[in-house]
Amino acid sequence: MVLYYRPRDASDPYYSGRTKDYTHAYNSIYKSARSRPGPSSRGGGTSAVLLLVAPDVDAICAARVLIQLLKDDDIPYHVIPVNGYATLHRIVEEHIVENDNLHTVIFLNLGSVLSLPNYFATRESVDQGYSEGFPLPPNCTVHILDAHRPWNLDNLFATSPVMSRLAVWDDGDVQEQLIGLGDQADPNFQGFPNAGLVSKAYEALEFEDPDADDDSEESSEDEDEDEDEDEDEDSEEAAERKRRRAMWGLEFHDDDDEDGQSPQKKKRRKSDGDDDEGDEEDADDVSEGGDGDRSPSKSKKSKKNKEEDPSKPRRLRREEKERYRQALSRYYTRGTGFGMSVAGMMYLLANRLGRADNESLWFAVLGLSAQLNSSQLDMFTYDEYAVALASDIVATNPAPNRTAPAQLDRSASDPLISSALSTGSSIAADPDDNRIRVLQQELRFMLYRHWNLEDAMYHTGYVAAKLGTWRDKGRAKMRGMLAKMGVSLAHSRQTYEHMPLSIREDLFTRTEAIAPEYGMTDLVFRSFVRSYGLRSSPLSAMDSVEGLNALLQAAHGVRVEIDLPGMTFGRTVSASATGGMSGVGRGPGGAATAVGSVGGGGGGGAGPGASDLFGAKRVWTLTGSTSSGDAGADKENRPPGGGANADQDDVATNSGASYWEKNFAAAFHALEPRNGSSILLLRSSISLAKALHEKIVAEGTRLIQKQEIRTLRTFRLAILRDGPNLPVLAHPGTLTRLTIWLVDALRDILTEKHAQRAAAKRKRKKEEAEEDEEADEVGEVTAKSKADDAPKSLPFVVAALDESRDVYVVVGVTGAPDQGDTRYNKFGLAFQEAASRSGSTTRHDNFETSVVEVSKDDLATFVECLHIKA
Numbered sequence: 001m002v003l004y005y006r007p008r009d010a011s012d013p014y015y016s017g018r019t020k021d022y023t024h025a026y027n028s029i030y031k032s033a034r035s036r037p038g039p040s041s042r043g044g045g046t047s048a049v050l051l052l053v054a055p056d057v058d059a060i061c062a063a064r065v066l067i068q069l070l071k072d073d074d075i076p077y078h079v080i081p082v083n084g085y086a087t088l089h090r091i092v093e094e095h096i097v098e099n100d101n102l103h104t105v106i107f108l109n110l111g112s113v114l115s116l117p118n119y120f121a122t123r124e125s126v127d128q129g130y131s132e133g134f135p136l137p138p139n140c141t142v143h144i145l146d147a148h149r150p151w152n153l154d155n156l157f158a159t160s161p162v163m164s165r166l167a168v169w170d171d172g173d174v175q176e177q178l179i180g181l182g183d184q185a186d187p188n189f190q191g192f193p194n195a196g197l198v199s200k201a202y203e204a205l206e207f208e209d210p211d212a213d214d215d216s217e218e219s220s221e222d223e224d225e226d227e228d229e230d231e232d233e234d235s236e237e238a239a240e241r242k243r244r245r246a247m248w249g250l251e252f253h254d255d256d257d258e259d260g261q262s263p264q265k266k267k268r269r270k271s272d273g274d275d276d277e278g279d280e281e282d283a284d285d286v287s288e289g290g291d292g293d294r295s296p297s298k299s300k301k302s303k304k305n306k307e308e309d310p311s312k313p314r315r316l317r318r319e320e321k322e323r324y325r326q327a328l329s330r331y332y333t334r335g336t337g338f339g340m341s342v343a344g345m346m347y348l349l350a351n352r353l354g355r356a357d358n359e360s361l362w363f364a365v366l367g368l369s370a371q372l373n374s375s376q377l378d379m380f381t382y383d384e385y386a387v388a389l390a391s392d393i394v395a396t397n398p399a400p401n402r403t404a405p406a407q408l409d410r411s412a413s414d415p416l417i418s419s420a421l422s423t424g425s426s427i428a429a430d431p432d433d434n435r436i437r438v439l440q441q442e443l444r445f446m447l448y449r450h451w452n453l454e455d456a457m458y459h460t461g462y463v464a465a466k467l468g469t470w471r472d473k474g475r476a477k478m479r480g481m482l483a484k485m486g487v488s489l490a491h492s493r494q495t496y497e498h499m500p501l502s503i504r505e506d507l508f509t510r511t512e513a514i515a516p517e518y519g520m521t522d523l524v525f526r527s528f529v530r531s532y533g534l535r536s537s538p539l540s541a542m543d544s545v546e547g548l549n550a551l552l553q554a555a556h557g558v559r560v561e562i563d564l565p566g567m568t569f570g571r572t573v574s575a576s577a578t579g580g581m582s583g584v585g586r587g588p589g590g591a592a593t594a595v596g597s598v599g600g601g602g603g604g605g606a607g608p609g610a611s612d613l614f615g616a617k618r619v620w621t622l623t624g625s626t627s628s629g630d631a632g633a634d635k636e637n638r639p640p641g642g643g644a645n646a647d648q649d650d651v652a653t654n655s656g657a658s659y660w661e662k663n664f665a666a667a668f669h670a671l672e673p674r675n676g677s678s679i680l681l682l683r684s685s686i687s688l689a690k691a692l693h694e695k696i697v698a699e700g701t702r703l704i705q706k707q708e709i710r711t712l713r714t715f716r717l718a719i720l721r722d723g724p725n726l727p728v729l730a731h732p733g734t735l736t737r738l739t740i741w742l743v744d745a746l747r748d749i750l751t752e753k754h755a756q757r758a759a760a761k762r763k764r765k766k767e768e769a770e771e772d773e774e775a776d777e778v779g780e781v782t783a784k785s786k787a788d789d790a791p792k793s794l795p796f797v798v799a800a801l802d803e804s805r806d807v808y809v810v811v812g813v814t815g816a817p818d819q820g821d822t823r824y825n826k827f828g829l830a831f832q833e834a835a836s837r838s839g840s841t842t843r844h845d846n847f848e849t850s851v852v853e854v855s856k857d858d859l860a861t862f863v864e865c866l867h868i869k870a
C-alpha cells in the first residue's frame with residue numbers, strides 16, 4: 001500500500017519532509033500519463049485515467065476540481081458514476097479488466113470499507129491461482145479518496161502483491177490516529193490517545209505465527225494445559241476475521257471458506273496443514289520411541305535463536321492477543337463516521353500545486369457544506385475547516401475599489417460581507433462579479449432567500465424542535481416570534497426578494513434579539529455565498545447544496561410538482577385545510593398546495609383557470625439543453641456540445657441510462673464552471689429542493705401527529721407503507737433527510753423524556769436507599785445517576801416501501817442529543833447482523849452502510865432481529 005499524506009506546513013507537529021503528500025500522488029499520475037500515453041485527450045478511444053464517482057455532492061465537487069487539473073495537463077480521463085457495489089462490479093469488469101491502456105483508477109468517495117487487496121489482484125497471482133480478485137492491468141494504480149470511516153484495515157496494512165498498486169490518500173486520520181506519526185521530539189506535543197495501537201494490533205494478529213514457540217516464561221506444563229484453549233481462540237479469531245471482513249467487505253466474499261480465506265489460499269493452507277499433520281505423526285513416533293521429550297538445552301537454544309532474530313513472527317501471549325483483538329473490535333464496532341470531504345482534499349492538492357482558483361475553492365466550500373447539511377460532521381469541525389477556507393477566500397477575493405452605497409459592508413470587521421449578498425439582493429457588484437464572500441452569520445432557515453420567511457422557518461428541523469411546529473400551539477408560537485421580530489404576517493408570507501428592504505437588512509439583528517426567548521441559541525453559523533454576475537442572483541453554499549441534492553434525488557424518475565412564480569400573499573388557505581396553519585400553504589394531510597391548484601382535481605396541479613398572480617404548480621422536468629444538450633460535456637475532456645466526438649456513453653443522452661445516472665448527469669452539469677446553462681440549472685433546482693422539503697416535512701408531521709413512531713428498547717421506528725409521497729421518499733437520500741428531520745424535530749422532546757425517566761429512577765433509588773438505611777450511599781447514587789440524565793444518542797430507523805420492487809428501503813441514523821453534534825452510526829453493523837440472524841432477503845449495496853433494502857415480506861422479521869441485536 002502506498003500512503004499519501006495530507007499536505008502540512010512546517011509548523012504542523014505531524015509535518016515530515018520525508019513523507020509523500022498529495023502532490024506526489026498527482027505527479028505519479030502525470031508521469032504515468034506521459035510515460036505510457038493513452039489515446040488523445042480530444043480523440044476517441046479509452047481514456048488513461050478512470051474516475052469512479054459516488055453520486056453525492058462531495059464526490060461530484062471533488063471530480064470537478066480533479067478534472068480541471070487533468071484538463072490543464074492534457075491528460076485524458078473518463079468519468080463514470082457508481083451508486084453501489086453491484087455497479088462497481090460491473091464497471092470493473094467492463095472498463096478495467098484487460099484494459100491495458102488504463103494506468104490510473106481513482107475512487108472518489110467510495111472504496112474505504114471494501115477490502116481492496118481481496119477485490120483486486122495482479123494478473124500473475126490470478127494466473128497462478130493464488131487469488132480470485134479482479135486482475136488489474138499492467139502498471140495500473142488504484143487511488144482511493146474516501147471520506148467514509150472506518151477504513152477497512154486490509155487497505156492499509158495487509159500484505160499482498162497488489163498492495164503496491166493501491167494508493168490511499170490520507171486526510172490525517174491514518175497518520176494521526178491509526179499509525180500515530182508525529183513530532184515526538186517536541187516534548188509539548190500531545191497526539192491522540194493510543195495512537196498507533198490499531199496498526200500494531202492488526203500487524204500482530206495478522207502476521208502471528210501460531211506454530212512459533214511462546215517466548216513467555218510460563219512453564220511447559222501451563223502451555224500444555226492452555227493448548228486446547230489457544231486452539232479454540234485461534235479458531236474463534238479466524239471466524240471473527242471472516243465476520244469482520246465479510247461485514248466491511250460487504251457482499252464480495254460469499255465464496256470464502258470457513259476460515260475467511262479464498263479458495264486459493266485455502267489450498268495453500270490445506271497443503272501446509274497436511275505437512276503439519278505429517279509432522280505431528282513423526283512427533284508421535286518419536287514419542288513412542290521415548291525420544292520425544294525436549295531437553296533443556298534445546299529449549300534454551302530455541303529461545304536464543306528467537307533473541308537473535310527478533311523479526312521472526314512469534315506466538316502472542318494470551319493477554320496480548322486479547323488486547324489487540326479488543327483494539328480492532330473497538331475500531332470497527334464504534335460505528336461509521338466521516339473524515340475530511342474529498343472536495344477539500346482535492347482543493348488541498350490544487351493549492352499545493354499552485355493551481356487553486358475560485359472554482360476549486362468554491363467546490364471545496366460546497367463539499368464542506370454538503371457534509372454539514374447531511375449531519376456528517378459536527379459544528380466544531382465545520383468551523384475549523386470553514387475558518388481555513390475563509391482565509392483563502394479573503395486572499396483570493398479582494399473587495400472592489402468602487403462600491404455602491406447600497407452595497408457597503410454590513411460589518412466593518414469583515415469587508416467581504418456586503419449588504420446586497422447578505423440580504424439576498426439580486427444586484428451584483430458588476431457584470432463580471434464572480435467572487436466568493438464569507439457570511440459570518442447565516443440563518444439556519446431552510447432556503448429562506450428563495451422562499452417566504454414563514455415557510456422557511458416551518459421547514460427547518462431546528463425550529464420545529466424548539467417550537468413544535470407540527471402542532472397548532474407551535475405554529476402560533478412561530479407567528480408570535482415573527483410578530484416580536486417586527487415582521488407582519490403579510491410580510492412573512494411574501495417571497496424574500498419582495499419583503500421590505502428594511503426587514504431584510506435588519507433580519508439578523510431582529511432574529512438574534514428574539515430567538516433566545518424561544519430557546520434558539522444556535523440559529524446562526526458561518527457560511528459562504530457566490531456571485532454569478534448578471535447571469536443569476538448570488539447563491540449561498542447551503543442553498544446550492546440543497547439544489548444539487550434535489551437533482552441527485554428527483555431530477556428524473558419521480559413526479560414532483562413545484563411552485564410557479566407568483567405573489568405569495570395569494571397562497572393563504574383556510575385554517576381547516578392546513579390543520580390550523582393559515583397561510584403556510586398546507587393542504588389536507590400536510591401536502592403543499594396553492595390557491596391555483598386547490599380546485600384542479602385535488603391532485604395539486606394547476607387548474608385551467610389558475611392565475612399566475614396567486615401562484616400555480618407544474619410538474620418538474622428538465623427541458624431542452626438543460627436535460628441533454630451539455631449534461632455530459634465534461635464526461636471526458638472534450639469540447640462542450642460534443643459534436644462528432646461526443647461521448648456515446650454519456651449517462652444523460654444514453655437511452656439505456658437509468659434514472660440515477662441521469663440524475664447524476666444533471667447534478668454534474670449544474671457544476672460545470674463558466675457555463676450559463678449550468679447556472680440556470682442550479683438555480684432552477686432550488687424549486688425542486690423546496691418541493692422535496694415540503695414532502696419531507698409533510699410526511700414527518702403526519703408521522704408525529706398520528707403517533708406512528710414506535711419506541712422500541714434501543715431505537716425508534718417509523719414505517720411508510722402508503723401515501724402520495726411514497727415514490728419520492730423511497731430514495732435513500734430523501735429518506736435519510738426525513739430521518740434527520742425527525743431526529744432534529746424530536747430532539748428536545750426525547751431528551752426531556754430521557755431526563756424525566758432518569759430523575760424518576762434516581763428518586764426511586766434514593767427511596768430504596770433510605771428504606772435500607774444506607775444514607776451514606778445516597779449521595780453517591782444520586783451523583784452517578786445524574787450523569788444518565790442526558791441520552792448518549794438518539795437512534796432512529798425509518799423504512800419506506802418501494803412499490804415498484806416490493807422492497808423496503810431502510811435507513812438508520814444515530815442522532816446526537818445536542819444540536820450541532822454528531823455520533824458514530826452503528827446501524828451499518830446492526831443491519832448486517834440482523835440480516836444474517838433473521839435470514840431475510842436483503843441487499844446491502846449502498847456505499848452508505850446505514851442503508852439497506854429488505855424484502856417486503858421479511859421486514860417484520862428483520863426489525864425483530866434488529867431490535868434484539870441493537
